Amino acid sequence: MQTMRRKLMSVLLILVMSLYAVSTVSAQDGTGYPTDDDVNRIAKQLYCPVCPNTPLDVCETKACEDWRAQIRDQLSWGWTDQQVIDYFVAQYGERVLAEPQRKGFTSLVWFLPLIAILVGAGIVYEILKGWRAQRLAPRATAPPQIAPEVLEKIERELREMD
Amino acid sequence: MIEDIGLITLTIAFTFSLYATFVSAYGGWRGYEAWVESARNAVLLVFPLLTISVVIVVYALYTLDFSLAYVYDVSSQAMSPFLRVTALWGGQQGSVLFWAWMMAGFVAVVLVRKWERDREMMPYFIATAMLTTTFFVGVVLFITNPFMRLWHIEGADELTKALFQPANSMPYFPEDGGGLNPLLRHFGMIGHPPTTYLGFTGFVIPFSFAIAALITGHSRGDEWIRTTRRWTLVAWIFLSIGLILGGRWAYDVLGWGGFWGWDPVENAMLMPWLTGTAFLHSVMMTEKRGMMKKWNMILIILTYSLSLFGTFITRTGVISSVHAFSKSALGPAFFAFIGLTFLGSVTLLYLRWDTLKSEHTLESFISRESAFVLQNMLFLAITFAVFWGTVFPLISELVTGTKITVGPPYFQKATGPLFFVLVLLMGVAPLFAWRKQAMRALGKAIWIPFAGSLGITALWGYVHRMHPASILGLWLVTLTLSLILAEFWKGVQARCAARGENPLTALFNLIGRNHRRYGGYIIHIGVVLIALGFIGDANFKMETQGTVSSGESLTVGDYQLRFEQLRGYHGSDGREIVEAVTTLSQGGEAIRNLNPRRDYFVVQQQPVTIPGVYSTPGKDVYVLLVGWDDTGKSATFRIYVNPLINWVWIGGVMMILGTIIAAWSNPAQREATYVIRPEVLTTQPVPQEG
C-alpha cells in the first residue's frame, strides 16, 4: 500500500508539474478573426481532456493554451464551430464535451430525471388522493389511545418529581 | 515528546468511543442504567481527550515541528501564524481529526443538555452517534494519522511516514515544509471547511436520535423531532454557510468569473443541503399535523447518508473533480462504513415501518399540506437530478467504457425549471392555510403582489428587452419577494392598527412574537436574493478577452479597461507577484484603478490568478490577468461583467440572520415545546400559525 501510494504521489507530482509549467502568452495582434472571444466561445463548450473536470476556456495549463491555439488555427482555416468540436471529440474522446450528448447510452442522463420526475409527480398525486379519500372515509370511533410508553413516561416523571 | 501525548490521548479517545458504543447499546438492550451511565461518562471524556490531540497538532503546526509528516506537508516558515493554525484542516490527516473532534463535541453537548429529558432514547443515541465517532477516530488513528513522523530508511530514495521507527531508519527533520496549497489561502477556504464539517457532523445528531427512536419504538411520538429541531437548524445553517463561503472562494480564487460550477464536489455538498432543507420543512408537517412521520425518517437517513457519500467521493477520487483532494487509503474503510450506515438504517426503517403510523387526512388539494408535499417532492427531484448527473460518468464508464463529462449545461437545464417552481411555491405556499384554502381568499391575498410584480416586470422587461429569457426569472423573483414582504406588511399593519405601534416597533414585535415563522420568511427572502444572483449570472453575463499594449483599451458593454503597465514584486508567504495596473472607465469616465494579478508560489510551483474586481450592488466588473508578453509591453485580459452577483452574498447573510432568529427560542412557546402529547393530536383543532 505504501509503495502504491508513493507511486501515485509521484504520478500526481508529475502531472501537476507538467500542468502548471510556467508559461507566458505571446501577444497576438489584437485584430481580425478569430479573436480570443471566438476561441473562448468554443472552448467554453469543451472540457480540458487532461485536467480533472475543468472547462477548457478557463484552464491555465500549458496544454490548454496549446488547445486554444489549435482552436484558433482551425477557425482561421475556416472550420465551423461544430467541426472544431467534432474534431475534439474524435481526437480526445467524448469526455471533452461539457454538455453530454443526447444519443446512445448517454441520452439516459437526460431522460431518467425526466422520467423520475413524472413518476414522482404521479406518486405524490396518488398519495394526496389517498389522503383525501381517508378524509371522506368514516372515521374510526375508538377513543383516543394513549401509548403505554407515554403513560410510563408520565408515571416516571411524576415519580421523579417527588 | 509532546506529540506522543497527542497520540496517546487519541488512542485513549478511540478506546473510550468504542467502549461507549457497545456498553451503551448493551446497557440499553438489557436495561442496565449503570452501563449507560458509564457509557455517558466515557463519551464526556472522549471530547477533552480529542481536544488535547487537536491542540497538540495545532501547536506543532504553529511551531513548525517538521518531524511530523503532516506539518511538513501543510505548514511552512513562509506562512503567517494564522495560516499555520488553519492548516489544521488544510490536509487530510488534520481535517479528519478535526471532523472527529467536532462530532465528539456535538455528542458531548447533547449528553450534557438532554440527558434527563430523553432518557429512553439515550442508550441508542449514544450507540449510534458514538459508532460514527469511533469510525472517524479510528480512521485518524489507523489510516491518516497526523502524528506520523518522517523517517529516512537507509538506501531509500524517498522518506517514509510512520508512527514508529522502521528498521534501519533515522528520524528525519526537514528544514522547511511544503506549505498550505496556495489556492486554500483565502478567507473563504479558511472558513469553508470548518463550517462544512460542522454542517455534516451536525446532522449526526438528528440522525442518531431518529435511529434511537426507531429502535426504541419512540418514533411513534414525534419527540425525536422536537428534541433535534434546533440541531437540524444549526447543521443546516452551517452547511449553508459552507456552501456560500465555498462559492465566494471559487469566485475570488479560481479565476473563472463564476461562483458555482456544478463540479461533483460541489454537488456532493449541495445534495445533503437539499434533502436537509426538505427535512426541515417536512418536520413541520409532523409537528403541526402529525403527518409524514415515515417520510421524515427517510429524509434524515438520506441526508446523513448523502453527507457521508459527499465525503466519500471527495476524498477518494471515485468521481473526477476539479477540487480533487489527495487520493488516499480512506476509500475502502469509508465505503464499508457508508454501506453499513445506509443499509443498516434502511433495514431498521423497514423493520419498524409499521410502527410509524401517522394519520393522514387531506381536506383539499389547495392547502398547506399539499404545498408541503409538493415542496418535498421538488427538493427530492432536484436532489435526484443532481445525483444522477454526478454519478452518471461512472455509470457510463462502467456500461459503455466511454468516459464522459456531465457539465453545467446539464445541471442548469435539469434543475432550473424545478428551482423555478420551488421558488414560486416558496412565495405562495405560506399563504395557504392548513387543511383547506379557499380560492377566493387566496386570490384576494395574491392579486396585489401579483399585479405589482407584473408591473415591475413589464418595466424591467422593457429596460432589458435584449434579454427576453430573463423576464420570466425576474418576474419570479419580484412576485415571490412581494408575496413575502406582503406577509410582513400585513402583520405590521395589523399591529399598527390594533395597538397603535409605530411601524418599526411593530415589525420588531412581529418578528419577536413568532421567531420561527418570521425567521423562516427572512430565510426565504435570502433564498430569493440568491436566486436573483443566479438569474443575473445566467442571463446578463458578458465577457471578453483580448490582448492590449500599454495605453490601449479593451471594451465590454459600456466599460473600457485601459492597460497602463505591468509590475512585479515579491509578496508575502513565498509568492512572486505580477500585477497589471489598469484603469476602468464607464462611458469615457474613469471609475477606478483595478490591479488583477498572477501570484506564483515558487515552492509549490503553482500560479494563482487573483482578479481585480469593481463591485457594486448592480454588477461586478471582474478582470483577470490571463497572460503577458515577456517585455511587459502588452498583456492579455479577460473581463467579465457579472450582474447581480453580489445578491448571492447578501442573500447568504439574510439566510444566516433568518436562521438565527428562527432558532432563537421563543419565550411564549418555550413551555409548550416539550409537553407530552398523546397521539390523537391530529383530531384536535390546530391553531392557525406558521
Place this chain on the structure above:
Amino acid sequence: MTQAPMNEQGAQPPPTPGRKKFGVTITFTIILTFLALMAWGLKRAQAGPLDKGLAPDFTITGFDGKTVTLSELRGQVVIINFWASWCPPCREEAAYLEETWRKYEGKGVIFIGVDWVDTEKEAFAYIDEFDITYINGPDIGTRIAQAYNIQGVPETFFVAKNGELRGVHIGPMKYPQLDEKIDELLAEQYP
C-alpha cells in the same frame, strides 16, 4: 430513488402485502446497485496502470502515415511510451529514449510512441526537436490510454516477446533503466 418508500407512506387503503413487497424489493435493489457501483468506482480509482497479463492490442497510425499493430509484433520486445508535448518530464527522457532506440534498432526491439491528448503542431515540433525516429502516433479518442489505464505521462510499458506485459515505469526514465529492462526481456526464450 427514494420515491418508492414514499409510495407506502399514506396511500389509502393500506397497501396490499404484494405492493409493499414490491416497494421493498425495488428500494433494496437500488441501494445495493448503487453500492456496487461505488465499489467498482473505488476499485477503478485505486487501480494503477496495467502491469501484467496480455498487453491490450491496438493499432496505431503514426504521424508519418505508417501503421503498426501490437499483436503482429510477437517475437519482438515492444516498448510502449506514452507522452505529450506539454509535459516537461517527458522532455527529460525523450533524448534517452531515442538514443536507446537507435542502440537496439533491428535487434528484435520495437518502440512505439503514443502521443496522448496532444496538439499536432506541438507534437511535430517535439518529434523534430528530439529527432525521434521510431513510430509515433496520436492516441485517437484516448482508447489506448484507457486500455492501459495510464495515470499520467510519461509512462512506459514493457511488452515481452510473447505479448505479455512485463511491468510499467511511471515517470521519466534515466540511463540505464530502459537498457537493463530491454536486455532482460531480450534474454527471454520465445519459440
